[in-house]
Amino acid sequence: MSGTGERRPAADDRAAAAVALTFQEERAAVLATLIRHVGDMQLAEDAVQDAFAAAVKSWQRDGVPANPGAWITVAARRRAIDRLRRNRSLSDRADRLAGLLRLDAQEHSPVSEEDAIGDDRLRLIFTCCHPALELASRVALTLRALGGLTTGEIARAFLVAEPTMGKRIVRAKRKIADAHIPYRVPPDEELPDRLRGVLRVVYLIFNEGYAASEGDRLVRGALCDEAIRLGLLLSKLMPDEPEVWGLLSLMLLHDARRAARVDADRRYVRLEEQDRTLWDEARIRQGRQALERSVRLRRPGEYQLQAAITALHIETSDGSATDWSQIAELYGALVKLNPSPVVELNRAAAVGFAAGPEAGLELLDPLLGDPALERYQPLHATHAELLRRAGESERAAQAYEQAIALSANVVERVELEWRLKTLKAD
């Protein structure tokens, strides 16, 4: 069967590699534009899928085209036309067909100018992250439409069965179509709010990959990569939004230490004890650059502040003294922007280092009465540390015991038990 010569497999490999590369780099852009042209996400996705499938054979036979992305766009549009002709049920089928045929007749200007493509991808991001969709659906849809993960990979990353994830994505796409969620970048007056929603989805994807300890580690790493890719894309499309740069910086600075965060036994390693040679210096540099860009735009926000705090921790974790007063100040600004008990707690801890344990305890005090934090282990661990340093051994012992009782993690518990023991020995 394969008696056609020896060069054939090499050409096949080349074609397959080109298809894979085009898929990774251009699929989202092609899809985003096609959705605008056909006005239906599912139809566009099917057509793009068809086009990539057709590309494999066609490029093996005729060679890889000069502009693969343009080839895919034209092919996907023709597939969409075929599918529209067959599918008589779509409401404004005639209009859509006419529009597509008009585009197709314009031939050889298949990819519109850069700006229009960028706009389409923004439209797609804002549509996938629309607040009328359930948060879990926003996350799944964003990963599916803009990222390179399959439904199966997304399902594994979020520890749900593949059919469940598939249904979630289908349901979200149906709602977009049925309820007519508009395919557009929100108008100026809604933009700040909606952008916050988009950034939240991206950060959630990142954290899901970064923070959780369960599940397939490789797939989780892929989530971090996808989130950073989305962050990079957003920073390219919305370069004047400081929080876009802030989030990108925060993700890069965390991700740079991914390899050092967990030891060989998959245990969490604290920042001060991490092996610095495992840090990705290039990523740290990139993260700092993104932070600088955000700061230059002079509109502070919570991601920028968190990134700045992370940058300070990284800077001084080589043994030199940590600049706690600056960290405390940044937490103070963060509390004002986003008053949450967890941020308050971090602020109290930082102030405890910057201005002494009594000052920290003063800030911590109101949190101890918060019923939402009653079972929050870090609160009691921080409380115990501050009390110990203030010389209140008895109350410190009580707080250690509370923290130990709430520790789900063995390493954490062992550490706290050791501190309690040394406290008693004092």
Add this chain to the structure above:
Amino acid sequence: MSQYMMLLYAPEVDEAEQAEHEAELPLWRELNESLRESGLLLASGRLHPAPSATTVRVRGGDVEMTDGPFAVTKEILGGYYLLDCRDLDEALKLAARVPLARYGSVEVRPVMDISELEELAEAAAGQA
């Protein structure tokens, strides 16, 4: 343009609270007026309280009637708007302007258009 049904749900309240809500009548008038003026309003209405409901079911050819609403829930369907909107964003913005949204819930549901109904009918015919 698409049609959206807004279903207005609110918890049953005592008379004093009810009187507070009734005092908001000017707000409702204002909303209705602006909806009518912008040509978005297709229909609207306020329903009598839930005890006035009769629920009808036909089972095995027999007509069954139940005194009261279909489901006993904490929030009760009290009224509706049928609106013609450009897209969901416009519908959601209007939903947030309904005075009841501050103490009850407004459920926004897209209404199927003719082509969607035809699609369903065709799919059903295909199955048969």
